[in-house]
Amino acid sequence: MTVYQSDFLNVLEERGFIHQCSNMEGLDKLLKSQTTTAYVGFDCTANSLHVGNLISIMMLHWFQTTGHRPIALMGGGTTRVGDPSGKDESRKLLTPEIIETNKTGIKQAFERLLYFGEGEKDAQMADNADWLLDLHYIDFLRDVGRHLSVNQMLQRDSVRLRLEREQHLSFLEFNYMCLQAYDFVELYKNYDCRLQMGGSDQWGNIVSGVDLGRRIEGAELYALTTPLLTTASGTKMGKTAQGAVWLNETRLPAYDYWQFWRNTEDADVKRFLMRFTLLPIEEINRLGALEGAEINEAKKVLAYEATRIMRGEEAAKQAQETAEKTFEQGALADNLPTIEIAKSDLENGIGMLGLYVQAGLCASNGDARRQVKGGAIRINDKAINDERRTITQADLADGYIKLSLGKKKHILLKPA
RNA sequence: GGAGGAGUGCCCGAGUGGCUAAAGGGGGCGGACUGUAAAUCCGCUGGCUAUGCCUACGUUGGUUCGAAUCCAACCUCCUCCA
Numbered sequence: 254m255t256v257y258q259s260d261f262l263n264v265l266e267e268r269g270f271i272h273q274c275s276n277m278e279g280l281d282k283l284l285k286s287q288t289t290t291a292y293v294g295f296d297c298t299a300n301s302l303h304v305g306n307l308i309s310i311m312m313l314h315w316f317q318t319t320g321h322r323p324i325a326l327m328g329g330g331t332t333r334v335g336d337p338s339g340k341d342e343s344r345k346l347l348t349p350e351i352i353e354t355n356k357t358g359i360k361q362a363f364e365r366l367l368y369f370g371e372g373e374k375d376a377q378m379a380d381n382a383d384w385l386l387d388l389h390y391i392d393f394l395r396d397v398g399r400h401l402s403v404n405q406m407l408q409r410d411s412v413r414l415r416l417e418r419e420q421h422l423s424f425l426e427f428n429y430m431c432l433q434a435y436d437f438v439e440l441y442k443n444y445d446c447r448l449q450m451g452g453s454d455q456w457g458n459i460v461s462g463v464d465l466g467r468r469i470e471g472a473e474l475y476a477l478t479t480p481l482l483t484t485a486s487g488t489k490m491g492k493t494a495q496g497a498v499w500l501n502e503t504r505l506p507a508y509d510y511w512q513f514w515r516n517t518e519d520a521d522v523k524r525f526l527m528r529f530t531l532l533p534i535e536e537i538n539r540l541g542a543l544e545g546a547e548i549n550e551a552k553k554v555l556a557y558e559a560t561r562i563m564r565g566e567e568a569a570k571q572a573q574e575t576a577e578k579t580f581e582q583g584a585l586a587d588n589l590p591t592i593e594i595a596k597s598d599l600e601n602g603i604g605m606l607g608l609y610v611q612a613g614l615c616a617s618n619g620d621a622r623r624q625v626k627g628g629a630i631r632i633n634d635k636a637i638n639d640e641r642r643t644i645t646q647a648d649l650a651d652g653y654i655k656l657s658l659g660k661k662k663h664i665l666l667k668p669a
Numbered sequence: 670g671g672a673g674g675a676g677u678g679c680c681c682g683a684g685u686g687g688c689u690a691a692a693g694g695g696g697g698c699g700g701a702c703u704g705u706a707a708a709u710c711c712g713c714u715g716g717c718u719a720u721g722c723c724u725a726c727g728u729u730g731g732u733u734c735g736a737a738u739c740c741a742a743c744c745u746c747c748u749c750c751a
Binding site: 518521522551552579618619620623624626628659660 | 698699700703705706707712713714715716717723
């Protein structure tokens, strides 16, 4: 393993964050010699980030803990245009108000891992709307455009492949990368930011920024990317049944967040511990060496640590306890996600199918019916095969009714 | 502006008058096996107050006993040319 002079690169190397760097030696020296500023760009199309973004946040975290200043750049300006590289045409244009709300939501996740403030090493939050919205086309062309090389942009994989296949490439798309490159220059000018990090898919954009910085400002900027994280089975990580695995409690309860990590496949456990927890390397090596059923211990640690970081100690403990009760002891855990049901409904009896839909376990009555046929539905741990079953007060056990779908999804009904 | 091509379910994609709630695949969900894993195998995968009804093959109209399928107009996207 390569050994660097700077703490930051050593930590990253050890934990497997490094994919590519524009100039490793130069960056190493810079980090060794002075407090440096680095940034990562984030989309603000939703009010919460998801685990796909987590790796970048972790990088910023390590950057700060090894003595440097991280910047989280919000794409408030670029979000106004919408990243066109996806095929999602129905993407709505977001209003400035929504973008503001989203930024607030997203910041919650940063605050878990970064310390914001005004000090020399305190994290900053920037928004490219601040400079992109007032950009004048002519000025931009004159001051920036002349430094951007079309020849180079044409060499970029994302562009070249499209041209080779004679696929459409819009001017907007072409410009998107110019704006991203320009962000780096602005951050260099305003914050003396010298390094941009991101996923390996951002390599091209980041390097364009590096180039542009040199041409316009004569600055030596650096690019550093992480491997794009997939699960060992090759699927993109961070997607579950319900969609993205959100970092914010409002989008995904801590219990489910914990479960996501708990269900990591064996082959991923060590990598995930390295990247998504703050545990010491020795501890991770020990956990990663576990095999067979024992690796479940490592998964629990992973789930606990990952949840603790994002949701706090208390939430992590509760999630773990709830899971232990539910899975290992088969007992009723009152911290399972709970929904309330009107007392009068219980008195009169209420259809089970509808409750499953209400609880979000099934998509529709029809879906619930099919689940009954498939043997997936249990109430208070008793299998149900009558789809017309109603729920009444008689089903109350310890003040709750437990609805299960399959082995892993449980919801408690609580009379109110 | 001209010529050509395309729009089908969550996604990809077959289907060119009735046998089509629409092949096949992916994804997802569930079951079996296990360790709350992976791999594998099996089932399910439009909605409803349900032996029926409603919605759905870009939109709107038309032909027909009957249309995803034929016709017309429109919309959108793509390719090439100007």
